[in-house]
Amino acid sequence: MAPGNGWDVIVAGGGPAGAITAWRLATAGMRTAIVDAARFPRDKACGGGVQVRASKWIPFEWQHVVRSAVYRADFSYKLGERFTRHYPDPIVYCVRRTEFDACLLDQARLAGAQVFEGVRVDRVEPVVESVRLDTSRGAMTARYVVGADGANSVAGKPLNSRENFYWQAAIYLEVAAGQLDTQPRGDSLRIDWASLPSGYAWTFPKDDFVNVGAGCPVALAKSLRRYLRDYLGSESLMQPAAAAGLRPSGHMLPTLTHRTIPAGKGLFLVGDAAGLVEPLTGEGISYACHSAALAARALVEYFDSAADATEAYAHSLKREIGYEIMLARRLLSLAVTFPRLFYRVFRSSDEVWVTFCRVLRGEMTFEHLRNRILGPLKVLGSTLDSLVDWGERRRVLGHVITGP
Numbered sequence: 001m002a003p004g005n006g007w008d009v010i011v012a013g014g015g016p017a018g019a020i021t022a023w024r025l026a027t028a029g030m031r032t033a034i035v036d037a038a039r040f041p042r043d044k045a046c047g048g049g050v051q052v053r054a055s056k057w058i059p060f061e062w063q064h065v066v067r068s069a070v071y072r073a074d075f076s077y078k079l080g081e082r083f084t085r086h087y088p089d090p091i092v093y094c095v096r097r098t099e100f101d102a103c104l105l106d107q108a109r110l111a112g113a114q115v116f117e118g119v120r121v122d123r124v125e126p127v128v129e130s131v132r133l134d135t136s137r138g139a140m141t142a143r144y145v146v147g148a149d150g151a152n153s154v155a156g157k158p159l160n161s162r163e164n165f166y167w168q169a170a171i172y173l174e175v176a177a178g179q180l181d182t183q184p185r186g187d188s189l190r191i192d193w194a195s196l197p198s199g200y201a202w203t204f205p206k207d208d209f210v211n212v213g214a215g216c217p218v219a220l221a222k223s224l225r226r227y228l229r230d231y232l233g234s235e236s237l238m239q240p241a242a243a244a245g246l247r248p249s250g251h252m253l254p255t256l257t258h259r260t261i262p263a264g265k266g267l268f269l270v271g272d273a274a275g276l277v278e279p280l281t282g283e284g285i286s287y288a289c290h291s292a293a294l295a296a297r298a299l300v301e302y303f304d305s306a307a308d309a310t311e312a313y314a315h316s317l318k319r320e321i322g323y324e325i326m327l328a329r330r331l332l333s334l335a336v337t338f339p340r341l342f343y344r345v346f347r348s349s350d351e352v353w354v355t356f357c358r359v360l361r362g363e364m365t366f367e368h369l370r371n372r373i374l375g376p377l378k379v380l381g382s383t384l385d386s387l388v389d390w391g392e393r394r395r396v397l398g399h400v401i402t403g404p
């Protein structure tokens, strides 16, 4: 079938945010199309760590693509001193994005969404009572367009410029476990922090694969490759010569700010296109799935009124996700300003560790976590916020100016 006209909703991008939005819309009886530039299964730059809270927002069976369930975290500080923490229930499920994303897209197709793979969206233009897409296979129109086309969203261009987001960058390697000298535990993830003024390195186990990577604010991105090399060396995962032969790939991670516009002009942005990467952990999959539910609900409830649908989506997104992301951003500033303290609190406070795990599981919020970490200091409110904002800028800029 040719892309064409007459769709209720066209979803630009068939990653987690797009596939789940389309599943929900098609299940509600809407004529729904997904247009994705790639052909699936396709890879996506990612650690593939799906926090357990994402399960709440994936409305069908997907657990068969989980390769490891994580119950433990091994932390290190500046590639040196270490500690391990356990939790009785899984906190993160590790997936390969080729398998996970193909599974979600298949479900959208089964629910009745028409999927056009290998079709690139070049331009999106709101017109009277509809939205027009120029694609590599011709023009398409729909009453509404959902922009789920990731960090470099084309669909989001009529609403946001790059300055509307806070940007981080990350690079990763996904290697066959057989290539490694040391096998990481299947139930444990590794995190190193404070080696860069902001950011961390990780190892996620995926049965016969292992994902190793590092992320940080874009201002520090030049240091990422070296940091990843140092991290690989300190882990003794592989011989330096073997590690030198690997080429990490990377991508950007956008986080919304007070300037970000999530909907308008018949367009609804979800997932990375809306800047829904939680900045402390760099996790974007669960909010991609969560925002899909919010956008689909607004479109189904208010299909006949673009203004009401826009307002409903913007409001629920701010209340359920935006506020959490804002608090996670504050925690990131705190961790960057006081890295030693942050490390010690995670090592010594059972309450903080349990709260963190429960946030990853979707049972508690970043507000709980912030209160646990700050304790009585939380009464300092905006004074503390200003102090850590300043501290973060100073540390990050100091590294940029003077180098590592």
Ligand SMILES: Cc1cc2nc3c(=O)[nH]c(=O)nc-3n(C[C@H](O)[C@H](O)[C@H](O)COP(=O)(O)OP(=O)(O)OC[C@H]3O[C@@H](n4cnc5c(N)ncnc54)[C@H](O)[C@@H]3O)c2cc1C
Binding pocket: 012, 013, 014, 015, 016, 017, 018, 035, 036, 037, 038, 044, 045, 046, 047, 048, 049, 050, 051, 119, 120, 121, 122, 148, 149, 150, 151, 152, 153, 154, 169, 170, 171, 172, 213, 249, 250, 251, 252, 253, 270, 271, 272, 273, 276, 277, 282, 283, 284, 285, 286, 288
């Ligand atoms: C190195 C790295 C590691 C990460 N690790 C994690 C992690 O461990 N856990 C986690 O939760 N998050 C992680 N993230 C973030 C996570 O990958 C994203 O938040 C998540 O993929 C967002 O899903 P999405 O559906 O919004 O966008 P995407 O998954 O990016 O999907 C967008 C889709 O749109 C398509 N597309 C793009 N442009 C066009 C176009 N012009 N026309 C048509 N189609 C288009 C793409 O082909 C793609 O299929 C990581 C990110 C990076 C870069």
